[in-house]
Amino acid sequence: MTTVSTAETLALVDEVLTRRAAEPGALLPILHELQDALGFIPADVVPRIAEALNLSRAEVHGVITYYHHFRSQPAAGRVLQICRAESCKAMGADDLIAHAEHKLGCAMHGHSIDGAYTLEPVYCLGLCASSPALMLGDELHGRMTPQRLDALLAQEAQP
Amino acid sequence: MSVTVYVPRDSAALAVGADRVARRIADEAARRGLDVHIVRNGSRGLFWLEPLVEVRTERGRIAYGPVTPDDVPSLFDAGFLSGGAHTLHLGPTEEIEYLKNQERLTFARMGITDPLSLDDYRAHDGFGGLRHALTLKPEEIVQQVLDSGLRGRGGAAFPAGIKWKTVLEAQAAQKYIVCNADEGDSGTYSDRMVMEGDPFMLIEGMVIAGLATGATQGYIYTRSEYPHAIATMNEAIRLAEAAGHLGGFKLEVRKGAGSYVCGEETALLESLEGKRGIVRAKPPVPALAGLFGQPTVVNNVITLASVPIILARGAAFYKDYGMGRSRGTLPLQLAGNIKHAGLVEKAFGVTLRELLYTYGGGSASGRPIKAVQVGGPLGTYLPESQWDVPLDYEAYAAIGGVLGHGGIVVHDDTADLSRLARYAMEFCAIESCGKCTPCRIGSTRGVEVIDKISQNQNRTQQVQLLRDLCDTMVHGSLCAMGGMTPYPVLSALNHFPQDFGLVNPDPQAA
C-alpha cells in the first residue's frame, strides 16, 4: 500500500516537528504524537522527521520498525489487543484468542473479514489480577471469557 | 449532609466496570434526592473484589464488593450509605483479613486517598520525607538510603544507596534521575498502581533523589500499555509543580512503544534518547555515563517510592522489616489462577505457601496448584517442594530462583509446563533486542527444539540440545533477557519432566 499524505497531514507533521524537535530525545514523543493523530506513521513523512531531527531516514525508519507499537500502515477499524502473557494464559487467554480469531476470521496481526477490527497480541496490560485481559481501542476489559467478548463485540456493532 | 462514597479509578477497577458503577451511584442518588459525594480513589489491591465500593461512616469506611451497576439500587435500598447489611457487605475495609495482616509501608495510602488530591496526600503523611530531606546535606540523604538497606525493586536488587553515592560523587554539569516504570513482567502491576493510585509519592521520591545526587531533571519512562498511569502521572506532576513541591526539579513522563527489553536500564536510556531500545554494553554504568552520557540514577518505581517513608520515619524504622540482607517490604503481586488475586505488601521472609493459601485462597479454578512462576517471565517455575522457601533475595538465589519485581503467577494442574517453556523461548525471540546471537537466534532454536521434544522426535538428544542451548544463552548473552530465559525453561524441564514426555506418567494418576 502506498500512502501519499495530504497537505493537511503534512501541515500537522510540520507543526509537531516545529514544536518538539528541540526537545532532548524527541523522536519517540514525536512518533507517538503523530500516530495518535493519524493512526499510523505514513512513509512519506519519514524524510521530513529525519530532516527536522538531523537524523538519516534509515535511523527514523529503524526506530519505527523496532517498536511493536508503531505502525507503518493504518489499522483496520478498531484495534483489539488481547494479552497473551503468562498470567492471562493461566486464566484461559489461549482459548480467548482462538475464539477471537475464529469470530473475526483472522489470525493475530490480521484484519477481521468485515474490516472493523485489527487483532493484535499484547504482552501484559498490568491487569494480571483480573486475567485474562484485553484492550479494545483505549478501553480496558478484565476477567474476559469468550461469551463476554461476544457480548462486547455485539455491543460495539450497535449504532 | 453529604455522604462520601469511594469508587476506585485504578485501571483494574475500570476494566471490570468501575466507571459504570460510579455513574449508576450518582444517578441513583440524584433520583432519590440524596447528597452523595463520589471520590475516585486508588485501589486497595483486593482485585477479586473490584469494583470495591466504600462508604465513609461514623464507624470508619465500610466496603461492598464486587459491585456491578445492577447491584446499585439494592445497595441504596439496603441503606449502604450508612453501612447497611447487603450480600455484598464486607464490613470495615481495614478489618478485611487480606488487608489487615499486610505490612503496608509503601502502599500505606493506596486506595485510601484521592490520588490527585494534594490535600489528601498531605493529610496522610505526604511530603514528610521531602521535608526532612530538605534539612539534610546530600551525603546525609544518601547515608539514610544506604542505612535503610533498600535494594532496587526492579529485579537486580542492587543497593540503591550505592548507586546514589556514585551519582552524587560524579562530576558533571547535568545529572538525571530516571524512573524505570516500564513494568513489562507478566503478573506485575505494583508500579502501575503507584502511578495511578499514589503518584505524589513517586514524585516525592524522585525529588529527594534529585536533592541527594544533584540531579535537576527527572524522567519517568513508562509503557504505552499504561494510558491511565500516564494521564494520572502527568496531572500529578502539573499539580505538584503548581503548588511549588518540585522546587525547580524538572519532571517529565516519557512513553515507551511496546518493547519489553526497554525495561533493561541501558535499553531504556537509548529509548529515552530517541533511538532503538538496544542494550548497551556495561561498563560504563549509567551512574557514571547514563542519559545523554551524563551521570544518571536509574531506579524502579517501587525503589523510588520507598524513599519518602525512609526519610520520614528513619532508616532504622525501614530496616527493621525483613530478613537477612533483604530489608524492608516488597509489594507482592498475586496473579494468574488464584482465587484472591491482588497486591500484598509484606516484609521479606513471607513464604509462597502463605501467600498462595492464606492470602490467595488457593487456585481460582478450585483445582490443585501445580506450578508458580515467581519474578516475571524470566523467573523460575516453582513446584510445591519449594513453596516454603522464604521470599528473600539470597534464599531464592540459593534455589536458582529470583524475586524479580515480586510478580507471582499461579498455574493449576491443567497447565502444561512444556507449553509454558516454549512460550518463554518464543517471548524471548519476539522481544530480543537482537544485539547478541545466543538470545536472538537461540530463542528461535529453543522454540523448535521444544516442539521436537513435544513431538517425540529424538527426544533424548533434543533434551540434551535444549540444555546445551540454555547453557550458551546463560553464558553468552549480554543482558538478562537471553541470560535468564533459560530459568523458566530449565525449571519447567527439571521439575515437570512428565510434561515433556520424559518420565512415564504415574499409572495411579492416569
Ligand SMILES: Cc1cc2nc3c(=O)[nH]c(=O)nc-3n(C[C@H](O)[C@H](O)[C@H](O)COP(=O)(O)O)c2cc1C
Ligand atoms: C530484559 C530486562 C527487562 C527489565 N525490565 C525492567 C522493568 O520493567 N522495570 C524495572 O524497574 N527494571 C527492569 N529491569 C531491570 C533494570 O535493568 C534495572 O536493573 C533497574 O531499572 C534498576 O533499578 P532498581 O535498582 O531500582 O531496581 C529489566 C532488566 C532486564 C534485563
Ligand code: SF4
Ligand atoms: S541478551 Fe538479548 S535482549 Fe539482551 S542484549 Fe543480547 S540480544 Fe539484546
Ligand code: FES
Ligand atoms: S499478563 Fe495479561 S495483563 Fe498481565
